[in-house]
Amino acid sequence: xxxxxxVDRILDAAEELFADRGFSETSxxxxxxxxxxxxxxxxxxxxxxxxxxxxxxxxxLTPFSATLEKAFDELEDRCEGQPPTLNQTLWxxxxxxxxxPQRNEKGISIFMRLLGLAYTQSQGHLRKFLEQEYGDPxxxxxxxxxxxxxxxxxxxxxxxxxxxxxxxxxTMSSSDAxxxxxxxxxxxxxxxxxxxxRLVPFLAAGMQAEDTMLIPPSGSKVxxx
Amino acid sequence: xxxxxxVDRILDAAEELFADRGFSETSxxxxxxxxxxxxxxxxxxxxxxxxxxxxxxxxxLTPFSATLEKAFDELEDRCEGQPPTLNQTLWxxxxxxxxxPQRNEKGISIFMRLLGLAYTQSQGHLRKFLEQEYGDPxxxxxxxxxxxxxxxxxxxxxxxxxxxxxxxxxTMSSSDAxxxxxxxxxxxxxxxxxxxxRLVPFLAAGMQAEDTMLIPPSGSKVxxx
DNA sequence: GTCTGTTTGAAACATACGTTTGAAGTCAAC
DNA sequence: GTTGACTTCAAACGTATGTTTCAAACAGAC
Numbered sequence: 001x002x003x004x005x006x007v008d009r010i011l012d013a014a015e016e017l018f019a020d021r022g023f024s025e026t027s028x029x030x031x032x033x034x035x036x037x038x039x040x041x042x043x044x045x046x047x048x049x050x051x052x053x054x055x056x057x058x059x060x061l062t063p064f065s066a067t068l069e070k071a072f073d074e075l076e077d078r079c080e081g082q083p084p085t086l087n088q089t090l091w092x093x094x095x096x097x098x099x100x101p102q103r104n105e106k107g108i109s110i111f112m113r114l115l116g117l118a119y120t121q122s123q124g125h126l127r128k129f130l131e132q133e134y135g136d137p138x139x140x141x142x143x144x145x146x147x148x149x150x151x152x153x154x155x156x157x158x159x160x161x162x163x164x165x166x167x168x169x170x171t172m173s174s175s176d177a178x179x180x181x182x183x184x185x186x187x188x189x190x191x192x193x194x195x196x197x198r199l200v201p202f203l204a205a206g207m208q209a210e211d212t213m214l215i216p217p218s219g220s221k222v223x224x225x
Numbered sequence: 226x227x228x229x230x231x232v233d234r235i236l237d238a239a240e241e242l243f244a245d246r247g248f249s250e251t252s253x254x255x256x257x258x259x260x261x262x263x264x265x266x267x268x269x270x271x272x273x274x275x276x277x278x279x280x281x282x283x284x285x286l287t288p289f290s291a292t293l294e295k296a297f298d299e300l301e302d303r304c305e306g307q308p309p310t311l312n313q314t315l316w317x318x319x320x321x322x323x324x325x326p327q328r329n330e331k332g333i334s335i336f337m338r339l340l341g342l343a344y345t346q347s348q349g350h351l352r353k354f355l356e357q358e359y360g361d362p363x364x365x366x367x368x369x370x371x372x373x374x375x376x377x378x379x380x381x382x383x384x385x386x387x388x389x390x391x392x393x394x395x396t397m398s399s400s401d402a403x404x405x406x407x408x409x410x411x412x413x414x415x416x417x418x419x420x421x422x423r424l425v426p427f428l429a430a431g432m433q434a435e436d437t438m439l440i441p442p443s444g445s446k447v448x449x450x
Numbered sequence: 451g452t453c454t455g456t457t458t459g460a461a462a463c464a465t466a467c468g469t470t471t472g473a474a475g476t477c478a479a480c
Numbered sequence: 481g482t483t484g485a486c487t488t489c490a491a492a493c494g495t496a497t498g499t500t501t502c503a504a505a506c507a508g509a510c
Contacts, residue, residue, distance in 0.1 A: 006457080022346060024249045027497060038459055043499060045457090120345045120395075121247055155413055159396075159423045166395025167388040167431075173345050188380055198384045202431040206392075209430030231487080252467065263489050268469060270487090 007045050009035040012103070015056050019110040022117055023053060023126075054129050057118070060100070060111050061130075065137045068096045072140055083147035087204050093141065094196040108192045109172075116173020119165070149207060164203045171199065232270050234260040237328070240281050244338040248278060248348055279354045282343070285325075285336050286355075290362045293321045297365055308372035312429050318366065319421045333417050337397030344394060374432060389428045396424060 013035035017026040028049055032039045046052040071092040075084045118126050149157055238260035242251040253274055257264045271277040296317040300309050343351050374382055
């Protein structure tokens with residue numbers, strides 16, 4: 001059995017189990033028994049459980065961030081100095097995610113859920129790792145968002161970006177469960193691509209909402225600068 | 226030391242620790258040492274760790290769901306048979322949350338984060354508990370949302386509600402941290418009420434977005450029913 | 451075939467967890 | 481002052497975890 005075989009089988013099993021159950025709730029023994037390798041193999045090949053978590057993310061994120069940078073490059077080239085629109089920027093992101101070569105049919109949704117978990121489960125080491133390794137494309141995405149919404153005040157834009165991240169991370173982090181519910185209730189199959197196709201218009205509309213108080217709550221002191 | 230003292234101190238410590246670190250990542254020993262009570266007190270007063278988690282949710286959700294039902298009653302009375310608008314429904318919810326009597330200044334944001342975790346961390350027992358105990362007001366909220374957005378297909382509405390929940394739970398769950406960042410970066414103070422005032426228009430705009438593909442991704446097969 | 455560095459294997463290690471136990475303490479009622 | 485129900489306490493229990501150990505198996509080079 002070649003080394004890469006054991007390593008890849010550990011990564012495959014870990015990826016799926018982490019996505020299903022979260023990081024703390026997945027033990028090395030679950031991973032190694034699913035991967036049909038010896039327990040010690042994880043610490044031999046990766047060094048620690050945390051390092052394994054990093055490796056799972058790196059296997060997807062490294063090619064993805066390269067693809068994303070290229071997509072941003074193309075987008076900015078196409079716009080010839082004009083800042084790309086909000087929709088163009090959001091689509092560049094989702095397209096890059098959707099077009100990544102998949103190991104299997106569940107590839108994207110598994111990884112979307114992992115990203116959501118990374119954001120919600122406050123694993124300090126993981127956040128630090130992601131920031132260090134993939135902070136650059138993220139900053140670039142933020143800059144594009146800023147240029148695409150010049151009408152927003154810095155404060156409004158700040159909060160609305162948080163709302164966007166929240167809707168995305170949250171939906172993706174539970175998308176398998178949500179899909180199951182949807183299928184049982186409404187008998188509809190849904191792919192990640194379709195979720196993204198619904199999410200982007202929602203986000204774009206929210207980002208560009210008029211920020212007037214449509215119905216000020218009676219009696220409460222809500223003030224908007 | 227009266228019983229209620231120990232019980233409340235356990236609940237206070239558990240609430241805060243769960244919100245900070247998640248359920249599995251918080252041990253009974255952390256809780257009891259923060260609460261300055263004996264380790265066995267948790268199992269004595271609550272029976273198990275899972276029952277403690279339920280109690281933490283019940284302490285907030287039981288009065289909240291009563292307040293919410295009253296707010297919905299008033300709203301429907303005021304509308305005299307007409308279905309309340311989306312903005313009215315959202316405001317009824319956020320006002321009920323904001324007006325809940327707080328144990329401390331972090332009250333709402335802590336509980337928002339707990340709700341987010343309940344949704345994200347797949348704790349089967351917790352989801353079952355919440356469904357059983359508080360399914361009614363939730364269903365009512367869903368019904369109001371449905372009546373307020375008759376133009377949406379069931380599938381569109383389903384997903385957009387998930388996006389709303391995500392933006393809300395995510396933002397509120399980390400609003401303390403976000404507020405700090407905002408104050409440091411932009412020198413602006415922000416209250417939970419003001420965040421809500423920004424969030425509701427964002428959500429309303431997203432819910433009512435035209436679901437046309439504004440910029441169909443070139444070449445990819447995204448279909449929207 | 452033998453040697454050498456790498457990988458696997460079964461077992462043990464130390465630690466942390468949720469839970470249980472039984473004695474000690476508390477406090478009001480009688 | 482004694483009783484009896486309720487609460488706290490220190491200690492232990494059994495189990496599960498991440499990690500380490502070291503011998504066995506393997507593979508390619510000579």
